Amino acid sequence: MASLMKSSKRVSEAIDELLSRGVTEIIDRTHLRKVLLAGKPLRIKLGIDPTGPRIHLGNAVIIRKLRDFQRLGHKAVFIVGDFTAQIGDPSDKLAKRPMLTALEVKANLKSYRDQLSKIIDLSRAEFVFNSRWLSKLTFKEVALLAETFTVQQMLARRNFKERYEKGTEISIREFLYPLMQGYDSVEVKADVEIGGFDQLFNVMAGRTIQQFYGQKPQDILTGEMLEGTDGRKMSKSWGNVINITDEPNDMFGKVMSVRDDLIIKYFTLTTDVSLEEIKIFEKDLKSGKLNPRDAKARLAREIVSLYHGDAAAKKAEAEFDKVFRTKGLPSEIKTKKLTKPVFELAELLVATRLAKSKSEAARLIGQGGVKIDGIEQSDFREKISLSKEGVLIQVGKRNFLRVSL
RNA sequence: GGGCAGGUGGCAGAGCGGUCAAUUGCAUCAGACUGUAAAUCUGACGCCCAAGCGGCUACGGGGGUUCGAAUCCCUCCCUGCCCA
Numbered sequence: 001m002a003s004l005m006k007s008s009k010r011v012s013e014a015i016d017e018l019l020s021r022g023v024t025e026i027i028d029r030t031h032l033r034k035v036l037l038a039g040k041p042l043r044i045k046l047g048i049d050p051t052g053p054r055i056h057l058g059n060a061v062i063i064r065k066l067r068d069f070q071r072l073g074h075k076a077v078f079i080v081g082d083f084t085a086q087i088g089d090p091s092d093k094l095a096k097r098p099m100l101t102a103l104e105v106k107a108n109l110k111s112y113r114d115q116l117s118k119i120i121d122l123s124r125a126e127f128v129f130n131s132r133w134l135s136k137l138t139f140k141e142v143a144l145l146a147e148t149f150t151v152q153q154m155l156a157r158r159n160f161k162e163r164y165e166k167g168t169e170i171s172i173r174e175f176l177y178p179l180m181q182g183y184d185s186v187e188v189k190a191d192v193e194i195g196g197f198d199q200l201f202n203v204m205a206g207r208t209i210q211q212f213y214g215q216k217p218q219d220i221l222t223g224e225m226l227e228g229t230d231g232r233k234m235s236k237s238w239g240n241v242i243n244i245t246d247e248p249n250d251m252f253g254k255v256m257s258v259r260d261d262l263i264i265k266y267f268t269l270t271t272d273v274s275l276e277e278i279k280i281f282e283k284d285l286k287s288g289k290l291n292p293r294d295a296k297a298r299l300a301r302e303i304v305s306l307y308h309g310d311a312a313a314k315k316a317e318a319e320f321d322k323v324f325r326t327k328g329l330p331s332e333i334k335t336k337k338l339t340k341p342v343f344e345l346a347e348l349l350v351a352t353r354l355a356k357s358k359s360e361a362a363r364l365i366g367q368g369g370v371k372i373d374g375i376e377q378s379d380f381r382e383k384i385s386l387s388k389e390g391v392l393i394q395v396g397k398r399n400f401l402r403v404s405l
Numbered sequence: 406g407g408g409c410a411g412g413u414g415g416c417a418g419a420g421c422g423g424u425c426a427a428u429u430g431c432a433u434c435a436g437a438c439u440g441u442a443a444a445u446c447u448g449a450c451g452c453c454c455a456a457g458c459g460g461c462u463a464c465g466g467g468g469g470u471u472c473g474a475a476u477c478c479c480u481c482c483c484u485g486c487c488c489a
Binding site: 229230232238239253254255256257258259260261263291292293294296297300320321323324325357358359360362363364366367368369370380381395396397398 | 431432433434435436439440441442443444448449450451452453454456
């Protein structure tokens with residue numbers, strides 16, 4: 001009896017954390033809380049638009065939420081938006097999205113399941129492709145569906161509004177996206193839909209459309225958006241993304257390059273470190289008791305071990321310290337074989353793709369960024385002779401390459 | 406269909422006949438510093454070479470005017486706004 005009390009208390013705490021940690025919006029909060037506490041398994045929908053093949057830490061935030069629901073005994077219903085991806089989600093872009101071909105979607109999808117399985121238990125999840133039903137809708141049904149929203153309502157959506165006011169184009173096609181996503185909720189009979197905060201409009205549309213089809217509206221939960229390493233929106237085109245498939249060393253380094261003021265947010269959204277401990281970090285960072293560098297090293301360890309295991313995380317940290325703290329050589333250096341025995345330095349950098357052009361190579365050398373066997377080079381016309389043992393080229397702080405014959 | 410405003414380097418955005426390979430900001434890269442691939446500061450940031458007050462290619466495409474065009478003209482394509 002006592003243990004039952006204790007475990008139900010744990011469940012209630014877990015629910016509290018589920019509904020608060022990294023959460024921006026819950027509708028309908030009281031309802032969702034009630035049904036969660038009741039414990040009846042719910043169908044939790046998460047739509048993923050497979051426009052890109054890699055899952056990054058920002059995407060992972062909400063996938064981890066799905067995992068939390070799953071741990072409480074609810075059904076994860078994964079919607080792969082193979083159909084919607086062909087239309088393009090307007091949520092996160094201020095520009096028109098290109099239409100993806102079916103072929104591209106298929107290619108993007110290939111590694112998706114593997115990546116997801118790093119976070120959630122796919123054997124207990126439903127995994128459905130929305131082309132199954134969306135491709136069958138008739139024009140008439142689409143027209144009826146379109147009746148559930150007015151142009152004004154669509155334009156109320158922030159990124160449409162911005163574009164509208166700015167005078168950049170908005171395609172009618174983009175208005176269709178929330179309708180389709182909402183229709184997905186009808187098809188899978190979602191009790192809850194979760195998504196990033198940028199999905200608020202889309203998941204809300206699910207409520208409207210479910211009611212249109214006589215279903216109870218799903219509850220919705222949106223998660224905080226995670227900024228990229230430089231503090232801007234995490235985006236592939238910004239190059240500030242940490243992918244969950246990144247190699248341990250790379251992942252560790254990228255986390256170390258996260259801006260200091262994002263440390264706490266990263267702990268909260270991307271790790272399983274307890275909220276109590278995070279609170280202590282926050283306090284100690286503020287008071288100066290905890291060095292941000294050390295906090296970040298811990299953060300990096302947590303994240304790397306989440307996706308690659310503890311051993312890899314420890315190794316990555318040791319490697320990072322070796323290369324960047326003590327300015328040593330990395331333990332693994334890529335090697336490349338060339339056939340020509342003598343190169344001008346600039347040519348060598350181009351041949352090894354350490355520089356894009358000879359002009360760039362000359363610049364790098366002029367700025368003191370190139371070392372051969374540890375010795376800084378100053379003349380880009382210096383003749384470099386290759387041998388079987390090879391020479392070690394270093395460009396900048398973190399590009400190492402051994403070149404031999 | 407008509408009128409108007411635009412299309413410039415990865416992006417934003419100046420320039421509006423020569424001194425423009427093109428101001429500036431962001432991004433990027435290198436260096437210094439450090440607490441790290443953080444922050445800050447400094448510098449670089451089309452390509453080629455025999456490296457120079459050097460050559461070549463670039464300001465939506467094509468054609469023209471001019472000694473000379475990102476800048477003027479014609480034409481085509483594209484985008485936005487307004488009117489129908």
